[in-house]
Amino acid sequence: MKLEGEISKNFYALFTPELNKLSELFQKYNYEMRMAGGAVRDLLMGIQPADVDFASNATPTQLKEMFEKEEIRMLHKRGEEHGTITCRINEKENFEITTLRIDVVCDGRRAEVRFTEDWKEDAFRRDLTINSLFLGLDGTVYDYTGGIKDIELHRVAFVGDPVQRIQEDYLRILRYFRFYGRIAKEPNLHESKTIEAISKNKQGLGNVSGERIWMEFKKIVVGRFAADIMDQMLKVCKLYAQLGLEENSCNLDEFRRVYEASLHHPTYSLEPMTVLSTCLADFDGVQRFHDRAKLSNAEKHLAEFIVEHRTEALKNKENIRFFQDLLMDEIFLYGFREPGSQERVILNMVELMKYIESPLQMHSEIKEWVKPEFHINGITLMNAGVKKGPTVNAIRQHLYLLWKKSGYKMSTEELLTHIDDEIPAPVKPKAPKPRKRNLT
Template sequence: MRIIRHFSKIAAVIARHPLKMRLDSPEFHALFTPELKKLSSLFASNGFELRMAGGAVRDLLMGVRPSDVDFATDATPTQMKEIFTHEQIRMLNKNGEEHGTITCRIDDKENFEITTLRIDVVCDGRRAAVKFTKDWEEDAFRRDLTINSLFLDLDGFVHDYTGGIEDIKNRRISFVGDPVIRLQEDFLRILRYFRFFGRFAPVGATHEPKNIEAIIECKDGLKNISGERLWMEFNKILIGRMASSVIKEMLLTCKLGPFLCLPENVGFDEFERVAKVNSPKGEDGPLAAAPSTLLSALFSKIEDVERFQSRCKCSNAEKWLCELIVQKREEAMKHKNDINYFKYAILDEIFERGEIGKHSASLHHTIIPHKL
């Protein structure tokens, strides 16, 4: 299924009175490096506004200092380039200019990714042609989830056009406007929804029926999403908070398994067991294991791993580790909680295949399963 939607302006949503609230927290003030202050002054002196956007604002409202901050502005990419060129500020990522993103490096110390306000005018479920705008509300309405559609100006005021502040307070995951329209703009948002639900929803929370109905209606669109993008989201779900209940909803209720090339007889009992022993905080925390460890629990035979990797493009090292765990699972059960068993099993396998150079670098960054 390939859906192409054309918009002369942003898709209709229920109009709200924008909510504006003050944020005055240590986490917010800690972001103001000399480089950010210089950037802020530069935009203001040229008559443009600069705001923090999306996930960084969400994290700050939850009392968490964001590890990465994206910025939005009413300046066009051309205007930004003129400013940075005039000030002899280096620009790094010019490939993002088509979608309005310019990355600059201030005083050779800190990078800032800044995106022009935009609306999506042509969508095919994978990518969008964009039109730049000066309207912050229009930009907010094109985003996926209300909790990701907030802006924070550098004076400390949060601007909420979609009800995101209330949803953060209630730990509720809601699409901006019509869920079907949001999903048709980019079908990967199906997996993003489940990732954010697992990350933020209260333990035991149920999904809003309209969200699940929209996902079921739009799931065929996942056929057109690249395997790399699918794995990028699914591996975060695997090791995320509430992984067992989230994956059950994905596979049993929404029937997403075939679109990820997962087997029909997924081992939910095995997955729950592995998730439980690798979850130091129970359901209310992330899992202390590599994605391959959790992924392997969904498979009963090597062929399952190969089929999955043919669709969801996990790395060769991740595939290899997953195959090893599936192959040695029965024997490993005799060595429960003995991490050395798998360390030696991995080394034996590498030497036996003569692939020490091929896998050693990749596995250096792979967390060996704590418990099986």
């Protein structure tokens, strides 16, 4: 099949001077190079690909020899054991080229590979039919697995036997659901043999690293059909344990509410942890998921923040003063002084507002609010006669709460008249102490 019409125009728009030079180089040395995988799929769907990967019948050794002879710089040479060489043309553009290969030994996480010159063999070791297409630089599409028809049908299917494909790399379970969200026309048209293969082989997903799990999972929870796909993954396939979630804590109705609310507001998008917080009941749940998914500090803190405050925030969803006070409390209690940390607190606040569906204008209000400054510190108090020691922080917190109650209007002089008040026990933060560090 040859590309035609608008698709052909999009294809040739990819040809930079650097790609033309690379193509000429492969012709000179009598090697073949084709576009592979996702870029071909996207072009056939009318989507201009953001990244293009290439496959070749040249071995890594042959690629290196060719580039060395032509004095072309190579990057990331460690990839050659898996068949991938990255070159930089004209010091402008990088190209990743992978030798055709067969997965010889697979343990469900990684594979030992053997290089081949057979394009069909390489196609049949890939995960999904829609990802196993090749596109020659003359515009010819090579389809060995039925990928073109599946793109036309918006069908997501494993190449060949789904059990075999999954057992080669269990992460393909999540890749299936991610691409289903991107490709399918309807949310619940999964093929029974595919779901059965996933359900029977789900335990293998538990051996996949948390970083790889989260990389796929975070795209699923904010992608198309996310609520229906989560129902399929959790209610039907029971992937709770493999994903670091607890069945009793996963409120999928709440997940659907938060996710679908975001669809009504195209001006903003949800952070993955915002919507996934619906499946985390408390700090222990956040920690369990973090242990599995290896979240960044910012992601973990966002989940903790939502879990801690969502109940009270829901009661005050239209009360901007509640969110202003909460923002001030976060800054005062946890002392976020690192560069960018206060901005992160504001972002967390906005995500909480999205979670509970606060009016959209309040999101802008909290971002633009000019925060008042609390000028009382330990030195101020000691200069006012407070003895150095643990009472300093207790008095400072007491004065801060008085200041907040006044709408942040009491002056420093007025506040200092209260240093001899009966001081209540300091408010202790509910969240774990690590929240106060590494927030960026």
